[in-house]
Amino acid sequence: MGLLLFDVVLCALLLTLAGAAMLSRQLVHAVTLFIAFGVMMALAWARLQAPDLALAEAAIGAGLTGALCFTALARYAGDAGYPKPKLWLPLVFVAAVSALLLYSVFQIPAQPTTELSERVAEHLAVSGVSHPVTAVLLNFRAWDTLLELLVLLLALLGARQVPSQLPLHAGWSLSVSWSRLLSPMLLLLSAYLLWRGAAAPGGAFQAGALLASGLVILRLNQQLAWLSWQNFAVRTLVLAGLIAFVMAGLASLLLPGQLVWLSWPVALAGGIILLVETFATLAIALTLALLVVGEPEQEPADA
Amino acid sequence: MTLVLLLLLFSMLLGLWRVIKGPTLLDRLLTIQLFGSSGVAILLVLSKLLALPALLDVALLIAILAAAAPAALVQRLGKSRADTRSLGKTP
Numbered sequence: 001m002g003l004l005l006f007d008v009v010l011c012a013l014l015l016t017l018a019g020a021a022m023l024s025r026q027l028v029h030a031v032t033l034f035i036a037f038g039v040m041m042a043l044a045w046a047r048l049q050a051p052d053l054a055l056a057e058a059a060i061g062a063g064l065t066g067a068l069c070f071t072a073l074a075r076y077a078g079d080a081g082y083p084k085p086k087l088w089l090p091l092v093f094v095a096a097v098s099a100l101l102l103y104s105v106f107q108i109p110a111q112p113t114t115e116l117s118e119r120v121a122e123h124l125a126v127s128g129v130s131h132p133v134t135a136v137l138l139n140f141r142a143w144d145t146l147l148e149l150l151v152l153l154l155a156l157l158g159a160r161q162v163p164s165q166l167p168l169h170a171g172w173s174l175s176v177s178w179s180r181l182l183s184p185m186l187l188l189l190s191a192y193l194l195w196r197g198a199a200a201p202g203g204a205f206q207a208g209a210l211l212a213s214g215l216v217i218l219r220l221n222q223q224l225a226w227l228s229w230q231n232f233a234v235r236t237l238v239l240a241g242l243i244a245f246v247m248a249g250l251a252s253l254l255l256p257g258q259l260v261w262l263s264w265p266v267a268l269a270g271g272i273i274l275l276v277e278t279f280a281t282l283a284i285a286l287t288l289a290l291l292v293v294g295e296p297e298q299e300p301a302d303a
Numbered sequence: 304m305t306l307v308l309l310l311l312l313f314s315m316l317l318g319l320w321r322v323i324k325g326p327t328l329l330d331r332l333l334t335i336q337l338f339g340s341s342g343v344a345i346l347l348v349l350s351k352l353l354a355l356p357a358l359l360d361v362a363l364l365i366a367i368l369a370a371a372a373p374a375a376l377v378q379r380l381g382k383s384r385a386d387t388r389s390l391g392k393t394p
Contacts, residue, residue: 002305009312013319020323032331036322039338046349051357061367064304070376179374185367202356217374
């Protein structure tokens, strides 16, 4: 009874925040409402007993999206000549997406089938990790994860086609020292999430998103002058996730008894997954951070 | 335990008024902080209630991001001329 009330209130909060964010007159207010919505969404995933999704939503919804929207807003405010968007076009789009989503909801069987999770549990021992979600993402369906990394890279390359100059302001001393104080903890926590991924909810995407928010916070406070697409090391690391993944796939093909691309030998699977995930974390973190902060107008003298 | 959960959620409901109504941007940002800390508390209770220790990691994540968010947001807002007005007084 109490839990039912909790669920109802949580759903009401989510819907209210979403509606208020859409109907808000000022973009700044819409963004703050959207961040609050992200926190609530993480709670909803936690309540649905999906800690993997709750972690991802917390890292992206409560951390990165806020910084991304506020940075976009700072650029938007400078561009007064931007035409005011019409309302009906987004409305048609939202209606179409909602209709598609509603349609897909009816495709979900009322009784969830346990066949897939049983098959995963059956083969968990040969996957190299003990957490079923990581086993699926990095071993059984590694191809999908590889393509997801490619999608992220394409997003960055696409965003780079648009000139995006981020005006950097001299940081307030309080916020600069606060960001410096926090960054070791963010680094430690993302390494922890990466390592945890083998046995419990966590892994490359969550760790990468968290690391990215650390990078973004430092960058917005005028630290990390090297974080730019111009830097060769940064470009290499952005590509490193894909390269490590493909190299691991090719190397595993050379081993005797391996016939399928991206299937790890049982004895080495744990090590390969950790290696691929480490590079993927770095690549995801740098890609997301570059997406948010873009290129600085000029290199700040005091880094 | 569900009573604690409900109390925490209702404290968020009270915050909802401030995050929607404002009136200043500072009210909204502080409400997000309230949502962050209540969210951490709710996650801690949920992890006991649902016997999911992994939710503790989610709580840890939200706690550190809630602390980190102002460092990014205030930095952006305080300096951009369009928003300096709405930081201090009613729009």
